[in-house]
Amino acid sequence: MSPDALLYFAAWIFCVGICLVIVKRNTLLMLVGTELMLNAANVNLVYFNSRSSLPDGAMFAVFVIVVAVCEAAVGLAIMMRVYHFYQTSLPDQISELRERT
Amino acid sequence: MSIGQAGLYFFMIVGGISATAILFTRNIFRAVLMLLATLLSTAAIYILLGAEFVGITQILVYAGGVVILLIFGIMLTSRLSNKPLNISSHNLAGGLIGSLSLLALLIFCYQDLNTVYPSGIITYPAIGISLLTDFAAPFEFSAILLLISLAGAAIIAATNFRRHEP
Structure with a gap:
């Protein structure tokens, strides 16, 4: 077994996250995509750390999880506020700052 | 192939399939449940790799x-307007080209990477000691960041602004 399979797994998860952020038209699913990308980065951190006896990579993964939670909470709060304000969850329709051509 | 390696492969397949299913499902609630499956299988991978603390934190924080x-978020936004949430896709070509080229680049870079099968296991005492010695400052900063962002999220979500009149 080559443990590189885990690296390919993380790469696949990361690419699915990027594809979700680019392709989906819902702010909630874009948030899901960012969570997936952070998760893929965590898989890499834990995988490379598992070859040493120091817990540095695992610690960094825990801090990444904490920051991901902060991002999800603030992102969802902003999403709710934007939804109240514009009555839409489509990012394309929130175009108040766009230059009118 | 030992049980641990078989479990690693099993959870990788489950996580990969459920992450891919998020892209194709039409129901946003199902998409979030697929995300939950991905996160739980990733937690199982962490535990199989020997990082039990990270795996348990993942289950507690992400799944919980x-x-x-x-x-x-889904329940509140779909209750406000009685129409179903729009989760259609756009920019399909751009998204596919961007993500698949990044995947190809990553796989290309992984080709000449020398790795050995992981063996170390991280114990709880080591994590506790390093949290309070080497990582004391990031630990406190992340605690303050978490407090600020959760309080700020509650304030942003609870304040009643006047509705936008175009």
Whole structure:
């Protein structure tokens, strides 16, 4: 077994996250995509750390999880506020700052 | 192939399939449940790799916190307007080209990477000691960041602004 399979797994998860952020038209699913990308980065951190006896990579993964939670909470709060304000969850329709051509 | 390696492969397949299913499902609630499956299988991978603390934190924080928050978001936004949430796709070509080229680049870079099968296991005492010695400052900073962002999220979500009149 080559443990590189885990690296390919993380790469696949990361690419699915990027594809979700680019392709989906819902702010909630874009948030899901960012969570997936952070998760893929965590898989890499834990995988490379598992070859040493120091817990540095695992610690960094825990801090990444904490920051991901902060991002999800603030992102969802902003999403709710934007939804109240514009009555839409489509990012394309929130175009108040766009230059009118 | 030992049981641990078989479990690693099993959870990789489950996580990969459920992450891919998020892209194709039409139901946003199902998408969040697929995200939950991905996060739980990733937690199982962490535990099989020897990082039990990270795996348990993943289950507690992601499965218990973030997914519940996302489901709250779905329920609140779909209740405001009685129409179903729009989860159609756009920019399909751009998204596919961007993500698949990044995947190809990553796989190309992984080709000449020398790795050995992981063997180390991280114990709880080591994590506790390093949290309070080497990582004391990031630990405190992340605690303050978490407090600020959760309080700020509650304030942003609870304040009643006047509705926008175009």
